[in-house]
Amino acid sequence: MTDQIPALAFLAPFGTAICLPLVGHWRNGLCRPVAMAAVAVMAALSVAGLWGVYASGEIRYSLGGWEAPIGIEWVADKIAAIMIATICFVAGVSLVYGGVIEDRAMRGRAIPYYTMILLLIAGLAGAVYAADLFNIFVFLEVVALAGYALVGARGGRALMSAFRYLVMGALATTFYLLGLVYFYAATGALNIADLGGRVPGLLGSKAVLGGLIFIFIGLAIKMALVPLHAWLPDAYADAPDAVSPLLAGLVTKIALLVWLRIQYWAVAAESGDPAAHVFAVVSGLGIAASVGGAFLAMSQRELKRIFAYAGVSHVGLVLIGAGQANQTGLAGGLFYLANDAVMQCGLFVLAGVVAFRYQARSLDDVGRARIRNPWVLGAFVVVSLGMVGLPPTGGFFGKWYILLGALEAGNYLAVAAIVLTTLLTLAYLLRILERLFRNGGAARGSGSRSMPFALRLSLAAPPVAVIGLGICGDPIIKALLDSTSGLGL
Amino acid sequence: MIQSSYDSVIVRRIGAILVPLVQLFALYVLFFGQYGPGGGFVAGVMIGTSLIMDLLVFGREGKAPTAAERALSGDGIGLVVFAFVGGLCLIGGGEFLNYSDMPVPGIDGASRRYVGILLTQVGVAVDVAVAAVSIVFSLSRDDSLGVPHE
Numbered sequence: 001m002t003d004q005i006p007a008l009a010f011l012a013p014f015g016t017a018i019c020l021p022l023v024g025h026w027r028n029g030l031c032r033p034v035a036m037a038a039v040a041v042m043a044a045l046s047v048a049g050l051w052g053v054y055a056s057g058e059i060r061y062s063l064g065g066w067e068a069p070i071g072i073e074w075v076a077d078k079i080a081a082i083m084i085a086t087i088c089f090v091a092g093v094s095l096v097y098g099g100v101i102e103d104r105a106m107r108g109r110a111i112p113y114y115t116m117i118l119l120l121i122a123g124l125a126g127a128v129y130a131a132d133l134f135n136i137f138v139f140l141e142v143v144a145l146a147g148y149a150l151v152g153a154r155g156g157r158a159l160m161s162a163f164r165y166l167v168m169g170a171l172a173t174t175f176y177l178l179g180l181v182y183f184y185a186a187t188g189a190l191n192i193a194d195l196g197g198r199v200p201g202l203l204g205s206k207a208v209l210g211g212l213i214f215i216f217i218g219l220a221i222k223m224a225l226v227p228l229h230a231w232l233p234d235a236y237a238d239a240p241d242a243v244s245p246l247l248a249g250l251v252t253k254i255a256l257l258v259w260l261r262i263q264y265w266a267v268a269a270e271s272g273d274p275a276a277h278v279f280a281v282v283s284g285l286g287i288a289a290s291v292g293g294a295f296l297a298m299s300q301r302e303l304k305r306i307f308a309y310a311g312v313s314h315v316g317l318v319l320i321g322a323g324q325a326n327q328t329g330l331a332g333g334l335f336y337l338a339n340d341a342v343m344q345c346g347l348f349v350l351a352g353v354v355a356f357r358y359q360a361r362s363l364d365d366v367g368r369a370r371i372r373n374p375w376v377l378g379a380f381v382v383v384s385l386g387m388v389g390l391p392p393t394g395g396f397f398g399k400w401y402i403l404l405g406a407l408e409a410g411n412y413l414a415v416a417a418i419v420l421t422t423l424l425t426l427a428y429l430l431r432i433l434e435r436l437f438r439n440g441g442a443a444r445g446s447g448s449r450s451m452p453f454a455l456r457l458s459l460a461a462p463p464v465a466v467i468g469l470g471i472c473g474d475p476i477i478k479a480l481l482d483s484t485s486g487l488g489l
Numbered sequence: 490m491i492q493s494s495y496d497s498v499i500v501r502r503i504g505a506i507l508v509p510l511v512q513l514f515a516l517y518v519l520f521f522g523q524y525g526p527g528g529g530f531v532a533g534v535m536i537g538t539s540l541i542m543d544l545l546v547f548g549r550e551g552k553a554p555t556a557a558e559r560a561l562s563g564d565g566i567g568l569v570v571f572a573f574v575g576g577l578c579l580i581g582g583g584e585f586l587n588y589s590d591m592p593v594p595g596i597d598g599a600s601r602r603y604v605g606i607l608l609t610q611v612g613v614a615v616d617v618a619v620a621a622v623s624i625v626f627s628l629s630r631d632d633s634l635g636v637p638h639e
Contacts, residue, residue: 064585
């Protein structure tokens, strides 16, 4: 039974998304419960998938019964299972919280809104499972199209951001497709496992190197790597508050994961090859992104923008880990990826709640709002600890392994960048924290009112997950080390 | 934009002959797509074209446009058919879209594949046709940019 899980976990949101117009036409109010039920089913399947992968190894799923080089293959290894579980968590939190925040504004358009959210989730799941470059392209495009629509859902200024996102996203997929074509022309294969046997011998070929560069540029736009990040802050800041946790938590991370898959599983790293230069470049770009993103976050005044730039900076950290070409760094980077998804989700949930309950969108508003709600303050403190990377949280273990990887590679510049990013993260989060706890005295009227249960749940879930990931960090890192052990690093 | 029927008896007469013919040919393409050129996508485009032609010639009052407009809310029916066939294969114990595991009693593996592919192609055809018609509707509607502002 567990070997059907990849298909089922994808079909749960996808099948619901395509049935949703029919359901919504019948009863408009059913859209949200049905969408949440689909995510709940997917979450249950993801847990079953985790268990199945741990118990009986990776699942290779051939769609239609056609075996890999000819047919379409999906692979659910430990990395995929962990990522799918992360996707389900972030999606669940966003839906629970989005129901309170955005329900009134979206009531008239519940059908397209929830259809797009489910398509986004299905596309992310597909991109994680897909084991060949073309299917990854298709699913990235599904994610992107749903993302454009969701970013622009509020209308007004958001349309402009959505359009910029669309132009950049279209450029990214074009680059990716171009690189894929070069790969296919040079090797005649698209399946990642198949490419893994053919590409390493062809690394001198200009077609393969060109393909590698095009794919990297395309995915770098999607993951908002620093020189190419300009679309992201606008898109996330102007997106409806209810969907920005979903977008910020997952979209860039999955693009990064796809790149890691291609780089490590298809273009296996062998020292002495031209591929070694790729890693030096990637590590350098990661350093630039992590430090640059953190500096940009320092200079922002709006909460959602600070968090968006924080995401840009932490993508850089993952790239530093991945760019050390050793297992420790790669496993740390993958672990940090899952952590970062959860933390970004938590931060944007916080920004949404603060904007919804206290009408505070900028730092000054936060200072004036006198928020005395223990749920908001507690969640912010714990998620901040995770972002900075203090021991009980998952952020610490991710960063620790990235640091160990950099030390193992003897890359002291990267070590310095990680430390500097940590300090800068602390600095920009302290600016918010200082304003949250400033101005003692009586709380404002709205602050003393109790939070709705759904909001309390969605505020509490990310901090719990951040600490949970820290406590379970050891087995997860072991699993990630285990599934990267066959790469010849 | 598209309001009344086209003001020419020749166009209307030829349209009345051509539209059913195109639809008939679309069905031929759909059912024989496995043996010759064609298949669900082409058939869907042809059905969509015939509906659009009907719309342009006979206007909104014609039978086909009303049917098409009503069908638009069932945008995903084609995909539902596709997913349903795939899901049947899952229930039969095979992989998604492995037609030979479709639990259809009374027929052997090859026929099951035949039925499975045909059904998924019907799904594809429905979706493509609806998509083609919906593009025409959304281009011809005046208030199609119903973007609410804050």
